[in-house]
Amino acid sequence: xxxxxxxxxxxxxxxxxxxxxxxxxxxxxxxxxxxxxxxxxxxxxxxxxxxxxxxxxxxxxxxxxxxxxxxxxxxxxxxxxxxxxxxxxxxxxxxxxxxxxxxxxxxxxxxxxxxxxxxxxxxxxxxxxxxxxxxxxxxxxxxxxxxxxxxxxxxxxxxxxxxxxxxxxxxxxxxxxxxxxxxxxxxxxxxxxxxxxxxxxxxxxxxxxxxxxxxxxxxxxxxxxxxxxxx
Amino acid sequence: xxxxxxxxxxxxxxxxxxxxxxxxxxxxxxxxxxxxxxxxxxxxxxxxxxxxxxxxxxxxxxxxxxxxxxxxxxxxxxxxxxxxxxxxxxxxxxxxxxxxxxxxxxxxxxxxxxxxxxxxxxxxxxxxxxxxxxxxxxxxxxxxxxxxxxxxxxxxxxxxxxxxxxxxxxxxxxxxxxxxxxxxxxxxxxxxxxxxxxxxxxxxxxxxxxxxxxxxxxxxxxxxxxxxxxxxxxxxxxxxxxxxxxxxxxxxxxxxxx
Numbered sequence: 001x002x003x004x005x006x007x008x009x010x011x012x013x014x015x016x017x018x019x020x021x022x023x024x025x026x027x028x029x030x031x032x033x034x035x036x037x038x039x040x041x042x043x044x045x046x047x048x049x050x051x052x053x054x055x056x057x058x059x060x061x062x063x064x065x066x067x068x069x070x071x072x073x074x075x076x077x078x079x080x081x082x083x084x085x086x087x088x089x090x091x092x093x094x095x096x097x098x099x100x101x102x103x104x105x106x107x108x109x110x111x112x113x114x115x116x117x118x119x120x121x122x123x124x125x126x127x128x129x130x131x132x133x134x135x136x137x138x139x140x141x142x143x144x145x146x147x148x149x150x151x152x153x154x155x156x157x158x159x160x161x162x163x164x165x166x167x168x169x170x171x172x173x174x175x176x177x178x179x180x181x182x183x184x185x186x187x188x189x190x191x192x193x194x195x196x197x198x199x200x201x202x203x204x205x206x207x208x209x210x211x212x213x214x215x216x217x218x219x220x221x222x223x224x225x226x227x228x229x230x231x
Numbered sequence: 232x233x234x235x236x237x238x239x240x241x242x243x244x245x246x247x248x249x250x251x252x253x254x255x256x257x258x259x260x261x262x263x264x265x266x267x268x269x270x271x272x273x274x275x276x277x278x279x280x281x282x283x284x285x286x287x288x289x290x291x292x293x294x295x296x297x298x299x300x301x302x303x304x305x306x307x308x309x310x311x312x313x314x315x316x317x318x319x320x321x322x323x324x325x326x327x328x329x330x331x332x333x334x335x336x337x338x339x340x341x342x343x344x345x346x347x348x349x350x351x352x353x354x355x356x357x358x359x360x361x362x363x364x365x366x367x368x369x370x371x372x373x374x375x376x377x378x379x380x381x382x383x384x385x386x387x388x389x390x391x392x393x394x395x396x397x398x399x400x401x402x403x404x405x406x407x408x409x410x411x412x413x414x415x416x417x418x419x420x421x422x423x424x425x426x427x428x429x430x431x432x433x434x435x436x437x438x439x440x441x442x443x444x445x446x447x448x449x450x451x452x453x454x455x456x457x458x459x460x461x462x463x464x465x466x467x468x469x470x471x472x473x474x475x476x477x478x479x480x481x482x483x484x485x486x487x488x489x
Contacts, residue, residue, distance in 0.1 A: 130327035133283055137321040138341035138403060139313050148340065152331045230385040231330030 005191065005200045012187025013207050015101075019173045019183065023108040024166065030109060031116025039121060049117075056114040062175050064111055069103035069179045072096065104176040108169075115165055123158040124150065128231075156226040163219035167212050184208075232295055234259040234438045235280075235407055240289035241301075242272075242279055249275045250286070251462040257407075257455065259294075260436040264449035267459035268484060273442045276459070277411050280440070281319045282312070293318045293406055317345075320405030324412040326392040328384040328399070335380045338367040338399045345403070363402075370398040374428050390421030394428050401432075408432070410441040426452075446473060446488050458484065 037049035056064070076095035079085070085093060098106065127150055135145040174185045188201035233256040242250040250272045257263050265273045278284040280291055282299070291299035298315040307315075328337050342363045346352055352359060371380055374394040384392055393413055400408060410429065414422040426448050432439065433452055443449055449456060450470045458466040458481045466472055466481045476482040 130325055134327035137281055139317045139345055144344050149329050229330040229383050
């Protein structure tokens with residue numbers, strides 16, 4: 001029985017890992033773009049980004065997932081009901097529900113990108129202005145200044161808050177259960193209905209613990225690696 | 232012809248007029264010290280010259296080349312801005328070394344990045360880098376930092392960091408080297424070692440502008456002294472003005488030191 005449960009949970013855990021990895025892969029760069037937007041000198045862009053971040057951080061991830069999952073289908077249905085449609089309406093009418101897994105990813109990526117963007121912004125704004133000025137007087141281009149001078153200092157500063165957020169992400173993946181994506185919690189829960197067993201659900205905790213333990217070690221290692229300089 | 236020619240520089244921060252028409256000239260190889268109490272506009276003047284601030288009025292010429300004109304209508308290209316920027320080197324009060332690089336890499340970084348724009352970069356990359364690195368080693372030797380060439384800024388004292396910052400500025404071979412209170416963050420002992428380095432640069436034909444509170448140093452090293460007060464040049468001349476100030480204001484300022 002134990003072997004069977006483990007196998008089943010591992011399958012769910014695979015999906016959990018997929019959600020985790022793909023979210024990171026896309027949310028990390030997207031967050032950087034949003035953070036540049038919210039630091040932009042072009043006011044409309046800055047405010048657009050700020051309002052967007054406010055909306056995403058101000059509503060539950062669970063709700064966002066449901067909106068992403070059902071929203072397009074609702075729009076499509078509404079558009080289909082409109083008489084003599086133009087080009088846009090026709091296009092909207094073709095909208096259907098997302099694939100469950102894709103819906104989860106879209107919601108997670110957007111949500112986490114917004115949180116990351118605020119961490120990046122904090123890290124970038126904490127770099128002393130003297131670094132930028134030194135780069136400017138030395139004739140560096142803006143991109144060179146960012147990649148050769150600022151970036152590593154930002155990374156060093158944001159490793160602790162980032163590790164916090166990323167460890168939260170591991171556990172947030174369990175929210176995917178809400179729209180019936182077969183991740184590890186779902187896998188554990190199934191045994192309650194099918195066999196009347198509760199312990200497989202408890203057992204899932206071990207997977208999370210191990211995963212987060214590995215991540216903690218990894219972040220500790222990165223922090224140590226960046227310990228050679230101060231600033 | 233004057234190496235540096237500054238005319239009618241005006242700078243406001245909001246409604247406060249920080250610089251009210253600054254004019255001066257400096258010849259090649261000369262050392263200018265700018266003195267004056269805090270808030271008199273010394274640092275702002277230096278920052279206007281080095282493009283860290285933009286003046287509302289005035290012009291700056293380097294070696295006959297107009298590098299700043301407040302009335303210039305058309306926007307200059309980034310490459311042109313960079314070309315003008317590189318006339319000046321600047322040493323900061325707070326050093327501003329790049330913390331993640333060693334002494335050696337701090338000195339090499341900017342010249343290496345700059346070399347990427349050379350048309351022959353791809354073909355001669357190795358030779359170019361070697362030349363830059365050799366030059367960096369020489370400069371580090373010149374400021375007496377060779378024993379610590381592979382250390383990081385956080386492992387150095389303030390005086391050592393400032394000496395590296397001087398080498399870093401020299402690595403781009405600026406026509407005019409500016410110092411913004413280079414010793415104000417240092418204790419007297421460390422101040423001495425930094426001043427020694429600056430003094431040694433005078434023997435080359437480096438044109439320098441130094442904002443400082445070290446009166447003895449200014450007297451000894453300068454060809455020219457400007458005393459600023461409240462956004463204007465209250466008195467300028469040879470270091471003699473420190474012995475025989477003509478204005479009441481400079482007299483009062485100098486008395487505060489004794």
